[in-house]
Amino acid sequence: MKTISLVVMVSFFMSGCAAMFSGTSETINLRSEEADTQFFVNNNEIGKGTSATTSLPKKNLKTAVLRAEKTGCTTQSSLIETEFDAISLLGLVIDCGIISILVVDWAATGAITKAAQRNYILTPKCSK
Secondary structure, eight states: OHHHHHHHHHHHHTOOHHHHHHOSEEEEEEEOSSTTEEEEETTEEEEEESEEEEEEEGGGGGGOEEEEEOTTSBOEEEEOOEEEOGGGGGHHHHHTTIIIIIIIIIIISOTTEEESOOEEEOOOBOOO
């Protein structure tokens, strides 16, 4: 019985509220008004056409650079703005936030933040 109680308590404390309820990744949608646009996150191509979608770990949101390129056009880029995910504050009830907020949501998964915007319009500037 003590072993079961210990396992339940450890698993309860090792879960962060933002990680549980909001997840540890964010879906980002990119769109362009120019056909045949190439979309990149950092230096990785994620699609070509007028739209692309990618899933990024929340831990990497602050360093991600979104880019839209088309041959003969000026490249457009944007950083992903992030904001605090208030759902992580539920960890204050669980363990005063020591493990659930500081360790799990902040350090391990980055779930303490979320994308302030998930849809981006990046249209390369083409001279016509």
